[in-house]
Amino acid sequence: VALPLDAINRESAREKSIRHGHPSTLHLWWARRPLAAARAVIFASLVDDPSAHPEQFPTEEAQAAERERLFGIIEELVKWENSNNQEILNLAKAEILKSTGGNPPALLDPFAGGGTIPLEAQRLGLEAHASDLNPVAVMINKAMIEIPPRFAGLPPVNPDSRANSTREGWYGAQGLAEDVRYYGEWMKQEAFKRIGHLYPKVKVPKELGGGEATVIAWIWARTVKCPNPACGCEMPLASSFILSNREVNKAWVEPELDYVNKTISYRVKYGKGMLPGSPKIGRGAKFKCILCEQSVTDKYIKQEAINQRMGAVLLAIVAEGANGRLYLSPDDVHISVLQKIKKPDEYPNASLAYDPRAIWCVGYGLDTFDKLFTNRQLVALNTFGDLVKEVQEKVKADAMAAGVEDDQIPINLGGKGATAYGQAVGVYLSFVVSKLADYHSTIVSWNPPREGIRNTFARQAIPMVWDYAEGNPFSNSSGCLDNMVDWISKCIEYFPALEQGSVVQLDARQDAGLRNIVISTDPPYYDNIGYADLSDYFYIWMRQSLKDTYPEL
DSSP states (O other): OOOOHHHHHHHHHHGGGOOTTOGGGTSOOSSOOOHHHHHHHHHHHHSOOGGGOTTTOOSHHHHHHHHHHHHHHHHHHTOGGGTTOHHHHHHHHHHHHHHTTTOOOEEEETTOTTOHHHHHHHHTTOOEEEEESOHHHHHHHIIIIIHHHHTTTOOOOSHHHHHHOOOOOOOTTHHHHHHHHHHHHHHHHHHHHHHGGGSOOEEOOGGGTOSEEOEEEEEEEEEEEOSOTTTOOEEEEOSOOEEEOOGGGOEEEEEEEETTTTEEEEEEEESSSOOOOOSEEETTTEEEOTTTOOEEOHHHHHHHHHTTOOEEEEEEEEEEETTEEEEEOOOHHHHHHHHHOOOOSSOOOOBOOOOTTTBOGGGGTOOBGGGGSOHHHHHHHHHHHHHHHHHHHHHHHHHHHTTOOOOOOOGGGTOOSHHHHHHHHHHHHHHHHHHHHHHSSTTOEEETTTTEEEOTTSSSSBOOOSEEEEEOTTSSSTTOHHHHHHHHHHHHHHSOOOSOOEEEEOOTTSOOSOOSEEEOOOOOOTTSSOHHHHHHHHHHHHHHHHTTTSTTO
């Protein structure tokens, strides 16, 4: 009959600014529904309006009064702070039980996507079922509603927590979250032993404080050979030379032109000088050579790129300073390190889908997944993916040492013992690799106003990026591994981990085998977003980590 729409809309809009603990930070999925809206709609779908019971509320006044009482529950229920407030949730559950004769139906979302609806059904005490055709969406839902309840209430198994924790009880999935933190740190330390030499520190000039600093990012620009036969330099395809446009720390890259040798070098400048203009002169791949001023057509650049003659030049190095970002000129040591890095023996080289509406890089020669990454990024992501598999065995051994029985049943077959627990931690650490992939590709750009890197999927597309930022996963800044582990572990803590959930990969046209249920869903919007093609970006890395854990996916 009615809903407190203002309260629902207000809380739904507010969720966009909530970061830590919000399910949207577990793993990227497009067009997620707000938790507040799903929670309110599921509650309202199951709870009768007072007008349905004239024997209890015979007058319109009585019905209105009861409706306002129910509105009050909804208005409290939709608040983010009350996501796990048991007092508020119990009030909502009591109303659901009252309207369903003490036997609420199970809920199915056959287009589960990012998992908001089944998650909120589980929070309201319902048996939640989710299905989706996309394996990445299925894994996201499993991580939200299937895995946490299976290990709810268990203390962490890592040796540090067992030796040092004075905590008496672990509610919900808090123990699982604590283990994800611990083994995420172990994964980072182990990775640094193997590939830390690929991320050397940078020497800081005396005028900027001297010593050494940890690199945050290397700023690159793609290049092609200038088509002017009288020039022929490696011309930079940079959309901007600005590194920071903050008044207190303004910095930019100053190209230094050698007209005799037809070469360009790059130096970082600070202060109030005139900022260099961009060689980009129009939309798409329209640039001019900064050495000879020749305009270059989109067609020429595309042809050079498709023929694998597009290169890259290091413009600047961004480092962690004592009082903020340090911007440094290219360093010969760093350039020589990068030149020696080769692709790993195995890497994802499947073709990207042809989708000129949302995947624009294919037209510029970046037509297989490996071409979206530098050799260093491929080595790093491969290393982290391999470590996920090693972590699973390590967690299993620690769980058995902590007294968890090993039933030897894997997680995909319903296991709840040490084997399944090790695989569960591996699932969340595979999501860490996914989040790293989002921040460590050549589609990642530098954001001068924020002085940080902008992730691959800053929009619902894989665009073409001309000057890109290669981040350092071992730093303490945007895109670092520590941040990714922190995002995911905080999400796990917020999951209700109440009723057991079930998630399957299924075509929504097929019979899910469920009866006497309520279906609540947010169907796909025609082809507004290319979910299947875009999510392959994460599938290629998820498969490396989890193909033995969930082989059917």
